[in-house]
Amino acid sequence: xxxxxxxxxxxxxxxxxxxxxxxxxxxxxxxxxxxxxxxxxxxxxxxxxxxxxxxxxxxxxxxxxxxxxxxxxxxxxxxxxxxxxxxxxxxxxxxxxxxxxxxxxxxxxxxxxxxxxxxxxxxxxxxxxxxxxxxxxxxxxxxxxxxxxxxxxxxxxxxxxxxxxxxxxxxxxxxxxxxxxxxxxxxxxxxxxxxxxxxxxxxxxxxxxxxxxxxxxxxxxxxxxxxxxxxxxxxxxxxxxxxxxxxxxxxxxxxxxxxxxxxxxxxxxxxxxxxxxxxxxxxxxxxxxxxxxxxxxxxxxxxxxxxxxxxxxxxxxxxxxxxxxxxxxxxxxxxxxxxxxxxxxxxxxxxxxxxxxxxxxxxxxxxxxxxxxxxxxxxxxxxxxxx
Amino acid sequence: xxxxxxxxxxxxxxxxxxxxxxxxxxxxxxxxxxxxxxxxxxxxxxxxxxxxxxxxxxxxxxxxxxxxxxxxxxxxxxxxxxxxxxxxxxxxxxxxxxxxxxxxxxxxxxxxxxxxxxxxxxxxxxxxxxxxxxxxx
Ligand SMILES: [Zn+2]
Numbered sequence: 001x002x003x004x005x006x007x008x009x010x011x012x013x014x015x016x017x018x019x020x021x022x023x024x025x026x027x028x029x030x031x032x033x034x035x036x037x038x039x040x041x042x043x044x045x046x047x048x049x050x051x052x053x054x055x056x057x058x059x060x061x062x063x064x065x066x067x068x069x070x071x072x073x074x075x076x077x078x079x080x081x082x083x084x085x086x087x088x089x090x091x092x093x094x095x096x097x098x099x100x101x102x103x104x105x106x107x108x109x110x111x112x113x114x115x116x117x118x119x120x121x122x123x124x125x126x127x128x129x130x131x132x133x134x135x136x137x138x139x140x141x142x143x144x145x146x147x148x149x150x151x152x153x154x155x156x157x158x159x160x161x162x163x164x165x166x167x168x169x170x171x172x173x174x175x176x177x178x179x180x181x182x183x184x185x186x187x188x189x190x191x192x193x194x195x196x197x198x199x200x201x202x203x204x205x206x207x208x209x210x211x212x213x214x215x216x217x218x219x220x221x222x223x224x225x226x227x228x229x230x231x232x233x234x235x236x237x238x239x240x241x242x243x244x245x246x247x248x249x250x251x252x253x254x255x256x257x258x259x260x261x262x263x264x265x266x267x268x269x270x271x272x273x274x275x276x277x278x279x280x281x282x283x284x285x286x287x288x289x290x291x292x293x294x295x296x297x298x299x300x301x302x303x304x305x306x307x308x309x310x311x312x313x314x315x316x317x318x319x320x321x322x323x324x325x326x327x328x329x330x331x332x333x334x335x336x337x338x339x340x341x342x343x344x345x346x347x348x349x350x351x352x353x354x355x356x357x358x359x360x361x362x363x364x365x366x367x368x369x370x371x372x373x374x375x376x377x378x379x380x381x382x383x384x385x386x387x
Numbered sequence: 388x389x390x391x392x393x394x395x396x397x398x399x400x401x402x403x404x405x406x407x408x409x410x411x412x413x414x415x416x417x418x419x420x421x422x423x424x425x426x427x428x429x430x431x432x433x434x435x436x437x438x439x440x441x442x443x444x445x446x447x448x449x450x451x452x453x454x455x456x457x458x459x460x461x462x463x464x465x466x467x468x469x470x471x472x473x474x475x476x477x478x479x480x481x482x483x484x485x486x487x488x489x490x491x492x493x494x495x496x497x498x499x500x501x502x503x504x505x506x507x508x509x510x511x512x513x514x515x516x517x518x519x520x521x522x523x524x
Contacts, residue, residue: 121461121462124461125391125461125462126391129394130427132391132393132394133393133394133399133427134393134427134484134485135485136391136393136462137390137391137392137393137511137512137517138473138485138486138487138517139390139457139460139461139462139464139465139468139469139471139473139487140457140461140473140485141455141457141459141460141461141473142460142461142462143461144457144459144461145455145457145461145473148455148457149452149453149454149455149474149475150453152453152454152455152499153452153453153499156453156499197458197459198456198458198459199458199459200455200456200457200458200459200473201455201456201458201495202455203455247433248433248434250475250483251452251453251475251483372427372483373475373483373485
């Protein structure tokens with residue numbers, strides 16, 4: 001195996017539906033729209049695709065094979081994400097390995113969901129066995145309650161304040177105002193953040209995502225196919241996934257990234273200082289802290305201090321979630337695991353519009369499968385534009 | 388609207404039956420080089436992989452690791468009780484367990500590290516007592 005496990009693979013297309021609070025569109029239509037936009041951006045036809053990686057919470061009883069049938073795809077490669085918001089990147093990496101090894105030529109990497117708040121809560125109550133049997137009977141507050149505990153611990157152990165988490169939320173809202181697809185259209189002041197409605201202290205309204213309807217997609221292709229295409233092309237420099245890390249330690253205030261980032265950087269041949277942006281999984285600001293630390297972008301236990309002196313808006317020295325992220329664009333269920341990938345690909349293609357970052361490469365990150373007190377699955381990948 | 392019920396299974400039955408008898412039952416690994424306590428209930432020890440955990444009654448004492456005052460529960464059946472304190476508790480025997488703390492919302496400050504003891508409440512679910520915690524100091 002070479003040092004670059006994703007050699008010979010290109011990211012050639014990207015698409016995202018409008019994010020909407022409510023929609024009459026069936027999930028299959030949302031997924032189709034995101035994929036159709038991505039294929040068009042690549043200059044590919046539906047019949048050229050021979051693989052599908054798909055994640056969607058509301059899909060059952062349908063699945064990736066029945067969706068392939070629905071779309072009329074003859075597929076040599078299928079992947080269905082079972083790791084919540086970590087699935088998008090994991091699916092992309094599996095697809096890249098399949099293309100590298102010659103099993104497929106063009107893979108649609110897709111996520112989407114059709115969620116309102118009630119549907120989201122209902123799903124979470126029976127998300128998996130340990131949540132259903134040992135958390136739900138207490139009215140644990142859903143993901144808000146679960147991550148309130150992590151947020152409080154980070155504050156107590158490291159001396160972070162509510163303002164320190166707010167800095168991320170306010171910066172991301174500034175980014176979202178330049179993203180026409182984002183749900184939130186109004187600026188967020190620190191004052192409004194600090195005094196918002198209490199949800200599960202220390203979390204208030206703007207620490208929490210807004211469930212919504214939407215879909216996200218990128219297209220991977222072999223070099224052979226990519227040579228026939230005209231648009232900008234990216235490669236995957238490196239990546240990783242790690243689940244249930246560290247085992248049997250729910251409150252380490254770390255997760256898989258700490259376990260795989262050294263390997264990811266060494267395979268990519270770069271370090272955290274060489275990144276031009278980070279598209280993080282922002283279900284809660286404290287998880288962004290944990291990703292930044294796990295991927296060595298900010299110092300362990302001191303991300304709050306780092307944020308006090310680092311501009312993380314689209315125009316700053318370390319732009320984070322340049323499209324607004326889930327906190328300001330919306331969380332379309334499993335699309336939360338792809339929104340950062342789509343934003344990263346748009347930026348590297350130079351299609352960031354009013355929020356364009358000057359960039360050659362950046363990291364995208366995913367997190368998911370909320371279980372006994374934490375999310376179990378972490379993933380990330382470094383993407384780079386080929387000039 | 389009814390509250391979400393735990394599923395009673397072959398794996399966790401001694402735990403939930405223990406609650407109904409006001410006893411906190413945990414599994415304990417029987418491997419000579421492990422011997423750790425286990426929660427939530429499993430078919431094997433998640434510390435060493437051994438497959439013969441046994442059930443033991445334990446102290447029911449522990450320490451608050453972290454907590455939140457839930458203002459907005461995610462499930463309608465809890466709206467009438469909110470706000471309430473939901474907490475992660477480290478038991479004296481080691482495992483992490485979740486539950487609510489019986490305390491007024493106004494007193495829900497600086498609870499991390501405080502000692503607690505388990506109580507079993509029969510007013511939460513039909514036919515199944517549910518463990519809660521009380522501050523002991
Ligand atoms: Zn053991």
